[in-house]
Amino acid sequence: MSVPHALLALLSAGPKYGLRLQTEFEARTGEVWPLNVGQVYTTLQRLERDGLVETDDVEGERSRKRYKITREGGRDLADWLRTPPDLVPPPRDELVIKVLVALEVPGTDVHEILQVHRRHVVEVMQRYTRVKAAAGEDDVALSLVADAELFRLEGIVRWLDAADVRLKQLPRLAPAQVVELIPEPTAEMEVSQ
C-alpha cells in the first residue's frame, strides 16, 4: 500500500489537517490497513520536502498545520495511478516451497499438509468476509479492499486444490525429481526482489 499516494489522493479533494487524513485513510480502507498518526506526519514531511504538498503555516506545531497538494503533487499522483504495480511474484513462495519439501520428507502425507494450509487460508477469508458483511453492501471502498484480499486468498486455495489433484494423478514422484522442481534463484529473480 502506497501511503504517500493515498494521502495525496485524499488531499486532492481539498486541504486537510494530519489527524483528519489519518481518520479518512482508515475509513476508506475499512480499517484493514491501520495507520498511526506518526506515520501520517512522517509521510507528510517527506511529501513537503519533495514539493508534492505544501502548508500555509511553516513554523507552527504539526497538528496545527493544514496541508494541500501542489501542482507537482497532482501530476505525481496521476502518474502513479497509471503505473502498473509490480506483478512479478516473489521468487520463492513460502507455501510452494513447503509443499515441495513435504514431498521429500518420508512418512509425510502431502494431502494433509495441503489441507492444513487450505483450512488456514479459508479461516482468514472468513474474517475478511465478516468485515464485508458487517459493513453492508453500500460501503464500496471497504468492499473493494476486502475483495482484493479475498480474490488473492482464493487463488491460493485454488492452487492448493490443483496441487491435490496433480499429486493424486502422480502418486509416486521420486524425491530426485522434486529437488529439481525447486528453482535456483536466477539473476533476474534477484533483481525483482
Place this chain on the structure above:
Amino acid sequence: MSSALELRHVSKTYGSGPTEVHALSDVDLTVERGELVAVMGPSGSGKSTLLTIAGSLEETTSGQVLVDGTDLSTVSRSDRAKMRRRSIGYVFQDFNLLPGLKAIENVTLPLELDGVSSKPARVAALEAMEKLDIADRKDRYPDELSGGERQRVAIARAIVGGRGLLLADEPTGALDSVNGEGVMRLLRAATHRGVAGVVVTHEAQLASWADRVVFLRDGHIVDQTAAPPGPESLLAAGDR
C-alpha cells in the same frame, strides 16, 4: 433443544461388487438453528450426496439422519415426504423456477402442494418475498426477471412458511461474483434469523460466508474451520 440437522455415522454406497462407489463414509455433521455451514470439496467428493441425504431425497446405506430431532428412518414414507415439504427448503444452482408460473406462484407452490389454501399461502409467500426485497416483482414470470432476482425468488420459495432447514447446492453457480455474494448475504441473513443452513460449494469465497466450513474429501469429512475470531484480529496483524 434438538439440533435442526444431525447426521450420525452416515455412509452411502452406490452399486455393488467391483462397481461399488463409496460416496459418503461415516459422516458426522450437526447444524444448529441460526448457523450457516458450508460444505466445501472438489467435484466427486460427495457434497451433493450429503445434501440430498440431509434433505431426505435419498436414503442412507447406514447411519442416521435427524431433522429437528426426528430420525428419518423411523417415520413412514408419507410422513417423510410431509417433513420434506414443511421443514426443508432447497435452493438449486439453476434456480428451478417453473417458467409458466409467476414469481409469487412459484413461492406459494410448496405450501399449496402441502394443502395450504391459496389465501394464507399467498400471505406467507409475500412475507418471504418481502424479506428478500423482491415483493415488487411478484407478478413477473421467471423469464422477465434478472438472474439475481430469480435466485431471490428461489430463496423465498425455500424459506416460505417458516421452514427450519435450508439446503443449497452451489446456489450462486449461474451468477457473477458480485451477484453471487448477494445470494450468500441473503442466505446468511436467513440463517441468522433462526434457520439452519447448509451450502455445498467448491468455491472458497462463497464458503467464507458461512459460520463454519466443513471440508469433504472422497466422502470423508477431513477437517473444519475453527470458531470465528472476529474481524478485529485482522487489525492485530499490524501495518503493511
